[in-house]
Amino acid sequence: MSIDRYGDGAMPRIAAAGAADDAVRLFNQEYWTIRDLDVSNAAPAGSTAGANLRQGIGSLPDDAALLNLTTDHGPPAARPDGAYTLDGPATTRTVTVTPETRSRFATAAGATVTVADTPTDVPVTVTAEDGTRRTNHRLIRRLAPSDGAATAPAEGVLSSTSGRATGLHDGDYTVSLTAATPSAQHASTVVSGRAPGTYTYEAELVNAAGATRSAAIIVEVR
Structure with a gap:
């Protein structure tokens, strides 16, 4: 980046007259060229020698960046x-x-x-x-890392063992998911100690191409 005068004639003049620390300030910049400018920044009248130091061109890094x-x-x-x-x-x-x-x-x-x-x-x-x-x-x-899937997973099927072995819906059962994504897959979760009530379960299968939610199943604990 360059800052220069345009055309012939006297150099452009920037005279801060002590109103700022720098007449021209580059903040957090690199690789700038400044030439053919008349830059001045005289100390304010009546200032103490060595105090209120000013400069024509200043360059400061952004140390808080x-x-x-x-x-x-x-x-x-x-x-x-x-x-x-x-x-x-x-x-x-x-x-x-x-x-x-x-x-x-x-x-x-x-x-x-x-x-x-x-x-x-x-x-x-x-x-x-x-x-x-x-x-x-x-x-x-x-x-999420890509798994190479071109389409979202097929819908999985949920099932429950509640009441299957003993006929009791006592709050201790297993919820299982069977899916083909595309190979057969199976997952299960053991549930125990559920208080009487109605519980709804859903599953969502996710890959890089999308997500598919299963139909819900309802388990009633008596």
């Missing part, structure tokens, strides 16, 4: 929209976020956040060496 985030599940992958995506199990989970600051003299506290499949805002406050504090915001979301 957040450079990056890492987590205890590995470094997040930055998305084009500025958010971070965590690869890993297709479950909501808690991660510890560790900030990396732009300046080695700055400090920032980590945070523990719950990451789901919707963006989670992670505010991180960075304190620069001069005490400047800035809260930086990053978005983190979970990304």
Whole structure:
């Protein structure tokens, strides 16, 4: 990036007259070229020698900026929209976020956040060496790993053993799921100690292509 005069003639003049610390300030910038400008920043009239120092062109880093985030599940992958995506199990989970600051003299506290499949805002406050504090915001979301599925799972079938062995619906039973996704799969959950009442169970099968919910079954405990 270059700042220069346009055409011939006298150089453009920037005279701050001591009204600001820098007549021209570059903040957190790199690879700029400034030339052919008449820049001045005289100290205010009556100022004490050595005090109220001013300069024509100043360049300051943003020491309170957040450079990056890492987590205890590995470094997040930055998305084009500025958010971070965590690869890993297709479950909501808690991660510890560790900030990396732009300046080695700055400090920032980590945070523990719950990451789901919707963006989670992670505010991180960075304190620069001069005490400047800035809260930086990053978005983190979970990304389920691809399993190569081209279509959503087939619907699973739920069943219950309540009353099957003894004819009693006493609150102790097993709920089972049978599904073909595409290979045959089976899962079961043991339920015990249910108080009299009506209980509804559903199952949802999920892969990279989508989710399919099963029909509900109702178990009545007497």
